[in-house]
Amino acid sequence: RVADILEASSNPREAVVLSACRGVTDALLGLVTLAEQPDGYIASAIEQMKRRHEELAAELLSRSAYEAYRALLNKDCRDIAGVLQTVRLIRAATDSMRDVISGYGEIWSTRLFASFLRERGRIPGEVLWIDARQVVVVEWGPLGPAVQWSASERNLRQLVSKDFQGRLIVTGFVATTTTGIQTTLGRNGSDFSGSIFGALLDASEIIIWTDVDGVLSADPRLVPNAQVIDQLSYNEAMELAYFGAKVIHPQTMEPAVARDIPIYIRNTFAPQKHGTLICAHPVSALKVKGITTIDPVALVNLEGAGMIGVPGTAHRLFGALRDAGISVILISQGSSEHSICFAIPQAQAVRAEEAVRCAFDAELRDGQIQHVEVGLGLSILAVVGDGMAGAHGIAAKVFNSLGNAAISVRAIAQGASERNISLVVDGKFAAKALRAVHAAFYLSPNTLSIGLIGPGTVGRVLLAQIASQVERLRALNLDLRVRGIAGSARMLLEEGAIDLELWPQRLADAGEALDLDKFVAHCQADYIPHTVIIDCTASAEVAGNYRDWLARGIHVVTPNKKANSGPLPAYHALKEAARAAGTHYLYEA
Ligand code: ASP
Numbered sequence: 001r002v003a004d005i006l007e008a009s010s011n012p013r014e015a016v017v018l019s020a021c022r023g024v025t026d027a028l029l030g031l032v033t034l035a036e037q038p039d040g041y042i043a044s045a046i047e048q049m050k051r052r053h054e055e056l057a058a059e060l061l062s063r064s065a066y067e068a069y070r071a072l073l074n075k076d077c078r079d080i081a082g083v084l085q086t087v088r089l090i091r092a093a094t095d096s097m098r099d100v101i102s103g104y105g106e107i108w109s110t111r112l113f114a115s116f117l118r119e120r121g122r123i124p125g126e127v128l129w130i131d132a133r134q135v136v137v138v139e140w141g142p143l144g145p146a147v148q149w150s151a152s153e154r155n156l157r158q159l160v161s162k163d164f165q166g167r168l169i170v171t172g173f174v175a176t177t178t179t180g181i182q183t184t185l186g187r188n189g190s191d192f193s194g195s196i197f198g199a200l201l202d203a204s205e206i207i208i209w210t211d212v213d214g215v216l217s218a219d220p221r222l223v224p225n226a227q228v229i230d231q232l233s234y235n236e237a238m239e240l241a242y243f244g245a246k247v248i249h250p251q252t253m254e255p256a257v258a259r260d261i262p263i264y265i266r267n268t269f270a271p272q273k274h275g276t277l278i279c280a281h282p283v284s285a286l287k288v289k290g291i292t293t294i295d296p297v298a299l300v301n302l303e304g305a306g307m308i309g310v311p312g313t314a315h316r317l318f319g320a321l322r323d324a325g326i327s328v329i330l331i332s333q334g335s336s337e338h339s340i341c342f343a344i345p346q347a348q349a350v351r352a353e354e355a356v357r358c359a360f361d362a363e364l365r366d367g368q369i370q371h372v373e374v375g376l377g378l379s380i381l382a383v384v385g386d387g388m389a390g391a392h393g394i395a396a397k398v399f400n401s402l403g404n405a406a407i408s409v410r411a412i413a414q415g416a417s418e419r420n421i422s423l424v425v426d427g428k429f430a431a432k433a434l435r436a437v438h439a440a441f442y443l444s445p446n447t448l449s450i451g452l453i454g455p456g457t458v459g460r461v462l463l464a465q466i467a468s469q470v471e472r473l474r475a476l477n478l479d480l481r482v483r484g485i486a487g488s489a490r491m492l493l494e495e496g497a498i499d500l501e502l503w504p505q506r507l508a509d510a511g512e513a514l515d516l517d518k519f520v521a522h523c524q525a526d527y528i529p530h531t532v533i534i535d536c537t538a539s540a541e542v543a544g545n546y547r548d549w550l551a552r553g554i555h556v557v558t559p560n561k562k563a564n565s566g567p568l569p570a571y572h573a574l575k576e577a578a579r580a581a582g583t584h585y586l587y588e589a
């Protein structure tokens with residue numbers, strides 16, 4: 001698949017940085033841990049890994065290339081066994097031993113791929129294997145590995161001439177220290193390797209091939225409607241990366257940002273898709289790009305009349321947190337200066353409270369500061385987008401959607417860059433808040449989740465009518481999604497929307513036993529702004545649920561006369577439920 005992707009490109013020069021085969025780095029590190037124990041069969045664990053690579057090579061390479069690959073692999077495994085023997089003797093591995101061993105996965109994957117690509121022979125020019133340990137020089141500091149650019153560039157020039165034509169196949173993850181000792185770029189460092197080589201080679205673009213379609217507007221596990229963001233600025237990508245959109249690490253972006261090289265995030269398993277472009281000046285109509293949550297967080301609130309107009313309170317507060325080694329995620333202070341609050345990872349709440357109480361011990365005793373409160377179990381919701389700067393109505397939309405979802409906001413922060421609105425909500429409501437805000441920006445407010453009960457004479461015709469109008473209505477900003485169809489014994493539920501041409505077949509093939517509660521719960525997906533249940537039965541039992549549905553915020557549409565022809569108090573109760581919940585009850589077909 002990777003070779004296909006490469007062969008489809010018409011660039012005369014490309015470099016490909018590969019990580020290890022899946023799970024190999026973990027397995028290699030596992031070997032080191034195993035060797036630190038007195039027992040444990042190192043030999044058989046090495047053998048297993050060797051066999052896996054041999055099998056891959058046997059499948060992909062010709063006999064002679066396979067033999068050559070195997071000879072090198074065998075030698076590496078003997079070397080690994082030697083290092084592990086030392087580890088076993090002293091019962092503790094050093095960091096550099098760990099680095100040496102964990103880097104073999106990339107050596108093996110790239111050697112295999114380079115051989116494979118060469119043998120396929122479908123790309124003009126040379127296929128050159130590059131061992132990144134001979135190129136990338138880094139110095140490990142408290143902020144991670146710092147690339148020594150000029151030394152690395154010199155090294156690369158010695159291996160690759162300026163007019164090289166063809167493909168470079170480069171090991172990800174591994175590097176060398178300034179003292180010439182083998183090291184790595186940290187776990188999942190191959191993306192970083194990619195971007196380092198992009199910078200060293202002065203590439204016109206960097207593509208990160210991953211297993212998702214791109215950077216998503218929200219976590220798809222929480223928001224099934226999350227969409228691939230077409231374009232992002234470097235800053236937006238940094239903001240989203242920070243807030244847990246794990247697709248690209250800020251460290252990976254850095255070499256590209258410094259040289260203004262665009263980065264694409266694309267899916268190896270769906271190369272026809274465009275993916276996400278991350279660059280300096282994206283053209284995109286979207287003001288809000290992504291919405292994410294971070295949790296669990298704690299909110300610490302320092303409150304007291306004694307702080308008003310007194311300079312230096314914030315300095316002392318955050319100084320105390322710095323001394324305690326606590327990094328603050330969000331800060332907010334109202335202009336009255338009566339209180340100041342900040343959010344931190346929940347795991348650090350106890351230490352933070354201690355640090356703050358200790359710093360303001362005297363003021364707390366004298367009553368100049370009344371209290372230090374800590375709220376636990378909270379989430380931060382962040383709304384990110386460069387386009388919010390100078391635009392109006394964005395914050396209004398955010399808070400409106402939260403208000404409509406009955407979620408209360410505990411604290412708010414927006415920097416002057418206007419690139420990020422962050423707010424703190426109760427952790428219990430984090431997913432709901434995320435969906436509500438996502439729906440406000442990514443879905444039309446007029447998106448309807450529809451469940452139809454009783455696809456008989458009337459129901460069938462209605463479904464056909466919806467099918468014939470759905471496109472036209474979408475152009476008018478009304479998005480009808482029939483997500484559930486329930487017959488008398490079976491029902492069909494679909495996450496996106498049921499194909500209204502094929503539903504009878506789908507109901508027969510993919511339907512399940514009718515469960516009305518499950519049906520209604522599915523139709524009322526809380527990431528879609530509105531839910532409508534259409535009852536096309538003549539059943540009194542189904543009609544008996546209207547009141548409950550209306551009270552739960554579900555609109556009811558029906559030609560069924562049962563609810564309107566029973567006892568008057570029941571009818572009044574039903575109308576009252578609709579009025580209280582603000583839902584529609586529409587009958588007479
Ligand atoms: N193989 C390395 C790791 O698993 C680097 C990578 O996968 O990006 O951490």
Ligand code: MG
Binds near residue numbers: 019188
């Ligand atoms: Mg990996």
